Amino acid sequence: MNSSLFKRTELAAEIADKILFTSPTSASSSGLFLAAPRRTGKSTFLREDLRPQLEIKGALVLYVDLWENRQTDPGDAVVSAIRTELAKHDGVLKRLAKSTGLDKVSVAGTSFALDKLGLAQGISLSSALIALSDDVQTPIVLVIDEAQHAITTDGGTNALFALKAARDELNSTRHKGLRVVATGSNQDKLAMLRNSKDQAFFGAPLVRFPSLGMDYVKWFCAHADLGAPIDPDVVFEMFARASFRPEILGAAADTLRFSFGGATTDIAGRFYEEVALEIESTNKEAKRVIHSLTPLQSSVFQVLAMAGSDYAPFESKTMEAYQNAMATISPKSDVAPDLSNVQQALVALQEKGLVWKAARGVYALEDTSLGELLRLDAQSQGPA
Ligand SMILES: Nc1ncnc2c1ncn2[C@@H]1O[C@H](COP(=O)(O)OP(=O)(O)O)[C@@H](O)[C@H]1O
Ligand SMILES: [Mg+2]
Known part of the structure; x- marks a missing residue:
């Protein structure tokens, strides 16, 4: 399945280094914000490229997608990602349980103890992360995809404040470090998470996540398998018009592959036409909403x-x-x-x-x- 994806290993390695770098001049590394428009490949990059690179470099990676989990309160989604990881570390659980007087709970009660990992009750988010960090003895990277959703509820906002506390503690010399990597599709929204002093990520660098480029388009053209070559220069120009959304190229290629009995001549020309139609119909839908x-x-x-x-x-x-x-x-x-x-x-x-x-x-x-x-x-x- 992943052979249908263009790998961005070099970019991922570079970003992973930046994330894990410990600055000699700043007391706590603040993490990183990556911003790029919708459907340009952020989540794919996080899951398929960045996560493996961070792991190769020795970090423990926790991933939570606040867009996929829109029905869940963002605060609960963050807690649940941490809880899932904790469940894999028996020792940490026992120690945490002990520290909160939950140690008498039987094995069957482990899930009960885990339920206590709320933000305010029982075990705090930060003590859970600290226990985890001390157990794994490696930096932890928490990746929050579409992080702007966190500040649409009080639970999410609280989770971010708790993460700030955890980050400050874990990035002290006693522990191995916590980095929070956040992505979002709108710079203005992400800016709210880091611009004011009372915000959890005050001062974290905001990086424009690069869209897929010519190397992707060349890869696409080489693998499109349409029965005739397509020209990367032409496709790149269309890809830019499609706001760098790979799905538009993918959909056009699918349409062509599944059009039975169509002409077998000028396949490249028909592909370009299909891409133009895809761009048109995406814009039309947005315009329809605007006109209403x-x-x-x-x-x-x-x-x-x-x-x-x-x-x-x-x-x-x-x-x-x-x-x-x-x-x-x-x-x-x-x-x-x-x-x-x-x-x-x-x-x-x-x-x-x-x-x-x-x-x-x-x-x-x-x-x-x-x-x-x-x-x-x-x-x-x-x-x-
Ligand atoms: N590196 C890639 N190679 C091929 N297709 C990709 C790549 N990255 C993203 N896509 C496709 O583009 C679409 C949007 O990607 P996604 O990661 O969900 O974007 P975002 O998180 O920015 O909204 C998906 O259908 C995905 O399969
Ligand atoms: Mg996404």
């Missing part, structure tokens, strides 16, 4: 897209900006933005999956590429 907005929702969305991380939804100058946007989008509308209808518009935008809200009422675009699409769309339509 009410004028006020559109205005709020636009203002948010323009303001980025400076967005303050209810400030008077933002209210003015909505008003101005409304005047362009729907000059005849007599709806005036006020606190309550702007609030409603934000809720509607969240429900449509366009806008994301942190627990503390900070907003961001769900996907930055939507903002780009909005701009292109406005250009193509001209002034209303």
Whole structure:
């Protein structure tokens, strides 16, 4: 199955070194944030390339994907990843149980003891990680995929604070170290996890995760197996137009492979055409959602897209900006933005999956590429 993936071993080795590096000048290595748009291969890279490299370099890797586990509270998802690892280390469990007076619990009660690994009750997240670290005697790397979800609930926010405490303790000279690697699809959101002093990852470096490049495209062209060669230069240009999403190339190749009785000539040309159709239909779906907005929702969305991380939804100058946007989008509308209808518009935008809200009422675009699409769309339509 993994032969269908392009390996990024060198990049993974380089990033793994950065993660495990112990800085002589900073007391605690803060971990790393990797940001890249949706569907560009972050999770695949973490699982298939980075994790093995970290393990080769001697780290114990714990992985939790907050996007896959959206039904679970992000705090519980993090705890459960740690709990699963602990279950593999008998000695750690016994020691932890002892330290919390749970040692009388029978073997059958082990799962009960594990349930106690909540954040506040029984054993704390940080003492669990410390016990684990002391047992394995290697650095632990906790990888949190789509970490921005952690700050959409109180449980998730608490888990991050607990991790900060664990990190500070484990990175002291007494232990082997804890690194937290977080990924996300939106820089603005990840920025919230590290920009303010009270945040768990204050100061952690944010790195733009590189999208798949020409080496991937060459690999794809060599393995596409369409019955005729395809030109990497042409495909690369289309891949860039597809916002570097491998699925678009994959889907076009599948369509061609499964089109029975089709012409067998100009296979390359037909492949390029299929890619163009795939790009078109992906954009169409996003545009359909954008076009279904009410004028006020559109205005709020636009203002948010323009303001980025400076967005303050209810400030008077933002209210003015909505008003101005409304005047362009729907000059005849007599709806005036006020606190309550702007609030409603934000809720509607969240429900449509366009806008994301942190627990503390900070907003961001769900996907930055939507903002780009909005701009292109406005250009193509001209002034209303
Ligand atoms: N290195 C790769 N080689 C081939 N296909 C890939 C590669 N990385 C990602 N893909 C494909 O691209 C799609 C999106 O990848 P994923 O890792 O889920 O992206 P993200 O986590 O950034 O949303 C998946 O279908 C995956 O199989
Ligand atoms: Mg992912």
